[in-house]
Amino acid sequence: MKKHILFVIFILFPLYLTSGDKHFYNMSNKQIDSLLNKVSREAYTITERMSIFSAYFLGTPYNFKCVGDGPYALLEDYPLVNFKETNCMALCEHVLALSISDSWDIFFNNLMHIRYKDGLIGMKTRNHYTMADWVPQNNWLLNDVSAKVGGKYTKKMTRTISHRKFFAAKGMTSMDYVLDDRTITINYIPLQYLDKIESNLKQGDILTLLFAHKKDIFAAHMVMFFISDGNNIIREATTRGMTTIDTPYAEWIKVKQGKNADRYAGISVVRVKKELNYDGQVIYPGDICNMKTK
Secondary structure (H helix, E strand, C coil), rough: HHHHHHHHHHHHHHHHCCCCCHHHHHHHHHHHHHHHHHHHCCCCCCHHHHHHHHHHHCCCCCCCCCCCCCCCCCCCCCCCCCCECCCCHHHHHHHHHHHHHCCHHHHHHHHHHHHHHHHHHCCCCCCCHHHHHHHHCCCEEEEEEEEHHHHHHHHEEEEEEHHHHHHHCCCCCCCCCCCCCEEEEEEEHHHCCCCHEEEEECCEEEEEEEEEECCCCCCEEEEEEHHHHHCCEEEECCCCCCCEEEEEEEHHHHHHCCCCCEEEEEEEEEEECCCCCCCCCCCCHHHHHHCCCC
């Protein structure tokens, strides 16, 4: 039965991309709302919708400062939502939020829950650090499957994360409610083994590329893994070309294992929870706090 569903997806997917504009950066909020409603009524899983919606970002200009804490923020008053520009984390956040929503309003509030602790907008509550903040705070939707994907190749990495130093560097003086420094250990798959674990990756997996030598941060970059026309690809918002692109997985890891081999240690992998990844799934913002793992 699932094979028939996947066949239907490959047939319908191009129809979505050719009916109207296929780029979010040319669409209005109302058009995106209409698309959300239409796609949510089809028999797509969350990760299948991730493939659909992320394709609408292809060609979107890259801007590191594309999103922030909104127009009333004291420090980073960039938009809360941005379909005109994107960066690696914003791309993953927007795609995830779109893929669990059936309307613009639900999307917006889901996006805030993905980006901020308990959906509370602010510099201090934003999930700045991928492995220390973003992954743990989104455990209601995602599982860290690095050890499962890496198998015998899995290794551990430890870093000390300091929000206080991070905020001070941004000019913040008040450290009320700021988390204490944390020493965190994670699982990861070393760079030299990425070709060997390719078959363990699944549609919609989010891969975090990890720095090799920095002691105060894990993440260098975030990308998504998809299967397109039978080929494994990496979809990413990147400074390479300053846009959102697709790259064959084998080519992507070849570049990382080549000239960048000394810069990066490897990857971690998070995956949409199996129990949530079913046809027609929509998650409502009011349910998220109860879904979180304590």
